[in-house]
Amino acid sequence: MKESIGKVPGLAVILVGQRRDSQTYVRNKIKACEEAGIKSLMTELPEDCTEDKILSALSSFNENPSIHGILVQLPLPKHLDEEKILNMVSLEKDVDGFNPLNMGNLAMRGREPVFIPCTAKGCIELLLRSGVEIMGKKAVVIGRSNIAGLPTSLLLQRHHATVSILHALSKNPDQITRQADIVVTAVGVPNLVRGHWLKPGAVVIDVGTYPIEDPSSEFGYRLIGDVCYEEALGVASAVTPVPGGVGPMTIAMLLSNTLDSAKRVYDIT
Amino acid sequence: MKESIGKVPGLAVILVGQRRDSQTYVRNKIKACEEAGIKSLMTELPEDCTEDKILSALSSFNENPSIHGILVQLPLPKHLDEEKILNMVSLEKDVDGFNPLNMGNLAMRGREPVFIPCTAKGCIELLLRSGVEIMGKKAVVIGRSNIAGLPTSLLLQRHHATVSILHALSKNPDQITRQADIVVTAVGVPNLVRGHWLKPGAVVIDVGTYPIEDPSSEFGYRLIGDVCYEEALGVASAVTPVPGGVGPMTIAMLLSNTLDSAKRVYDIT
Known part of the structure; x- marks a missing residue:
């Protein structure tokens, strides 16, 4: 794009507060942008910042024609109105796809969302690129968060x-999961999905991330997933690791959405 | 409402073409409005009418302060852009709840739709009023239409x-359905759900409607559902009939949404 029209896609990231997992995610996203030739702008705001500060940052990114994607790193500190803030992101720059209008279009048949939420898109991309057939297969999605479980269930x-x-109030989740050809788990409960939860040959995608202390790691902690990986390996035909599985795919999809957005703006097919 | 503030709720209905099932539904809705003291306005347009004609009718209803709900009877003739037309209904008057923004808010946790789509709301109301516990129960929804299956699955x-x-591409739908405590079917395939599809004691809600010729009926045809009713009665603990089950509840929910909308406008709690 840079060579053909002399422009590059631009991604803006807003990070509020000091959560170390959020900092890691944002750092990885910025780094990925650099590697892919996407311009990134980052606004860091303190934990106790006002809603107005965020809305004003958002508004300037909404108006900035060199920014094609805007990402508000979640979760936000509790005193902030997440819904109101996310709704302020221009629909055309909502590369996370969390706007309810976008989610409704993802859910409805015959409609097209502007962006597919990155984690869901990453999970399906993993399946497609690994040659896993989805049509007609039984899929279980564990967790129903707006960020991961819901859009993944809709995209499947x-x-x-x-x-x-499935969710925290589901009864016999192991029995239901054991019927599935494809299992996507996204709850952040370490070792929730044991080997006996899985049908032999199932494909397992672990979206869960839970930080545990690890002094030997560069940042003093590491992430673990929802799946008891060692057990699952013995039963499933494929399991994504944490870290290194869905995480990098989610970032790749964020870049892909940002690129798509820029292409739309510059009318490149 | 009439006695307290001298105003009544108003519902506008747009019917395009001559489909006899649509005519029946609309007739029933208008009649229900009359019985409930809701003012109804109806615009009938010919099968070959232009999109502009419909949009102009919609626009006048959107602006009419005595109209609190607008309903475009579906399906529309094939030459019309259903998405574009439905999106023109003001969100505050979209008593059918088919706007994707509304559907997204229904899907997302922590968000509230302005209106819950009538069929879905009717199904859940039937369950609640019959004392059927929903939380933690296994529910199977057969069909994923924007009108019935999708919103019902989201509301459950x-x-x-x-x-x-489940949908047309699902394998072994009988086996999956047989595990369910609650079955909602909404596909329009007569006798799809047989007795052996059901778990003993299951609660079955039949949203399906399929018109068959019946010279003995007032309008020359009658509706039948998705469930093999006689067989289901022997297995399930409860089965809704067609007609007379979900249909009247859907209409009741349409009136309820229209009333809620009027209350919002006139600020009555």
């Missing part, structure tokens, strides 16, 4: 899987 | 059921 349905959605 | 999730969504 768009690919014609038969989807069941 | 809001009530914390463990939901599986």
